[in-house]
Amino acid sequence: MxxxxxxxxxxxxxxxxxxxxxxxxxxxxxxxxxxxxxxxxKNIPVKLALNQEIINSTEGVQVKKNDELAVLPPFAGG
Structure with missing residues (x-):
């Protein structure tokens, strides 16, 4: 989980x-x-953080039991 x-x-x-x-x-x-x-x-662009580290590409990334995934809205610059 x-x-x-x-x-x-x-x-x-x-x-x-x-x-x-x-x-x-x-x-x-x-x-x-x-x-x-x-x-x-699908219509919401997101950024992902796995165990508090931003993921730039999901390709080849594995998740395991007790991992934490954050699904974040796009960041605004300023």
Whole structure:
């Protein structure tokens, strides 16, 4: 099981600030696909942080039990 935290527009779309998810796959790409299907997030650009480190590409990234995934809205510069 992994812990997922949602922020900003993503939290609004999911109607929750966080949840725990049973792993059906250890691939971060598969976890993201599952979340997109569950919450229809395809229209919301997101950044991801796995265990508090920003992930620039999901390709080849594996998640494991007790990992924490943060799904963040785009960052604004200024």
């Amino acid at each position: 992994i812990s997922i935290k949602y922020f900003g527009a993503v939290a609004e779309a999911t109607k929750r600030p966080s949840e725990n998810l049973e792993l059906k796959s250890s691939s971060l790409e598969d976890v993201l696909k599952e979340l997109h299907l569950k919450y229809n997030l």
